[in-house]
Amino acid sequence: MAKRVTLADLAEQTGLNISTISRALSRPDRVSSETRRLVEKVASQLGYATNIAARNLSRGTSDTILVLASSFKGQAISPVFTQLLLGVCEEAKSQGLNVMLQQCLEQTISARDIIRYLQTGVADSALLVAAEQWLPPTDSETGEKILPIVSIFKDLTAAGLTSVMTQETDGYTAIVDHLLARGHRQFAFVSGPEDIMHEQIRYRAVKQRLSAQGLDNALIRLKGGPFDMPSGQKAGQAFVALENRPSAVICCSDALALGFMHAVMESGLRVPQDVAIAGFDGMDYTAFTTPSLTTVIQPAVELGRVAVQLLGDLHNGKITVPRLVALAPTFMARQSTCPPCQD
């Protein structure tokens, strides 16, 4: 690669002092317009690019966000993550920030590790994506300052982390209401990994809504395993073998739902005539399956944007106590729960 052009080179070329060059480049208003133009010209001629390491070292910040994505071993990030990432990247870019991605297998993240990482200066704030648990810093590991860390998808405010997530209860409630309106009275809930705290919350959201509508023992729960299609398929096969099959199934993720639906249809049952199936997430392909899948669309891109903004608020002290931001999802009724005569 071509030798690096430094401020010193520009200084030499222009006869100005290094610090003047530095200012002309980073604070153009603090410099006479001629020097500014001169510097800009020479800089572009020589192909100057500021050395970020040097700047970071000097300024003590890196202007980059660490995105820590918890995922299961060997699994790629899901389409929802991907959407989220889009939001994160876009917002970060608009703020002149960089994004560093790191996939990790742990479900529970320790403050110690993150702090350690931030201390390396590689990033100066972090986004925890789908982290199940947060081990707050012990004693003196942290100063009094709030950590510039935001949790996405999971409510970790109890552990002290500002969090952004989808208002999931609304989503599940919408599904239940929709299914009730279509006459369903027996339900199954296909959940993700059992050790995921949110799964309890989701299950309860469904159960309570049913109770509220006077249906008390109308819900059974099927283990789904990881949030992937094979798990959904297994759950579907188990479902098919059931003696008293509910007529409506709510899956806690679209991936599970698709696997489930596949298994159900393979068995010869019709969707939605024999079994109505709903998912959750809003992955794009749910609109193009046959039948298309009723689901709840998480505002993933927006979650990403907001998370980055919250990072900013944490940084400049606008936020002083852990805050939970819940974004509204969009319920989308589709064929998998709607008898053919309707939409």
Next chain:
Amino acid sequence: MAKRVTLADLAEQTGLNISTISRALSRPDRVSSETRRLVEKVASQLGYATNIAARNLSRGTSDTILVLASSFKGQAISPVFTQLLLGVCEEAKSQGLNVMLQQCLEQTISARDIIRYLQTGVADSALLVAAEQWLPPTDSETGEKILPIVSIFKDLTAAGLTSVMTQETDGYTAIVDHLLARGHRQFAFVSGPEDIMHEQIRYRAVKQRLSAQGLDNALIRLKGGPFDMPSGQKAGQAFVALENRPSAVICCSDALALGFMHAVMESGLRVPQDVAIAGFDGMDYTAFTTPSLTTVIQPAVELGRVAVQLLGDLHNGKITVPRLVALAPTFMARQSTCPPCQD
């Protein structure tokens, strides 16, 4: 955050000199075993983490890889990218490298920009994902050294870039053969954006294979637009309206295929009985649609791994001229092309 612990702090604590500490940490063998242990102990006690910016500045490298993902405006990275990313991250991690992700809208990447970027020291090598075109450095923008840049998914060796991709022709050939064996004699090819060079190659691969089997005017081409499902759907609607419909359709991406299949089935036609459809990519949900989709699985994770390895080879001079590495895909026959009686 807690004040940063620096080498100076460790020096103070241990009574040793900073440079000794530095050595003890980065080159343990060049130091007496007692001091090594002492340093390690104190370091972990104080929670030392080396400042990467400082190290980078001093060493002149950053140990990070820039992943530049070309995508369409507002679109999240596709599941294939995601798999790729997994491979990249895993391999990078095993080599102690970081990964910096950047989504970009340009289809054609200019060496000038990348070089500029690398000069900032944020990254010292780059992976171009699905970059359509590469504008090599003009004249003196680069030294004689080979740029530490690898193209993924696209063959950019002609422009001077070492590239890793799927052996696509094999994949399309496999599809054609499979369909021919099932008795199909009229084909449609649904392509992606017209300005994508590979689309021509893919189309030709199909056409030639057909010719080779004695079928010369058996192929029509349908515009697909971007590689997404809505585009596939439109193509499918156009297809349905055709007078002489081919019985077999080859889509150049799974997303297109799913949109296409959806449109076809909506029209009342049956898949595969009336129309056989095949995709390309190997997205995970293709196994769970109804009917499941015949496709060609790209070795995406492996592509990522190899790309990172190639970066290493470029760096240490093992590779001196642009090289093309083509990985074999896996053809996967599924229901969308197989009459029910069969698998």
Next chain:
DNA sequence: CTGTTAGCGCGTTCAT
């Protein structure tokens, strides 16, 4: 508005 000076924290010569 511009030049001078002093670090940022680490790696790496040199000596010792």
Next chain:
DNA sequence: ATGAACGCGCTAACAG
């Protein structure tokens, strides 16, 4: 094996 000193390239505080 260890210590002293310098430099990586840039920013920031202080003068002028």
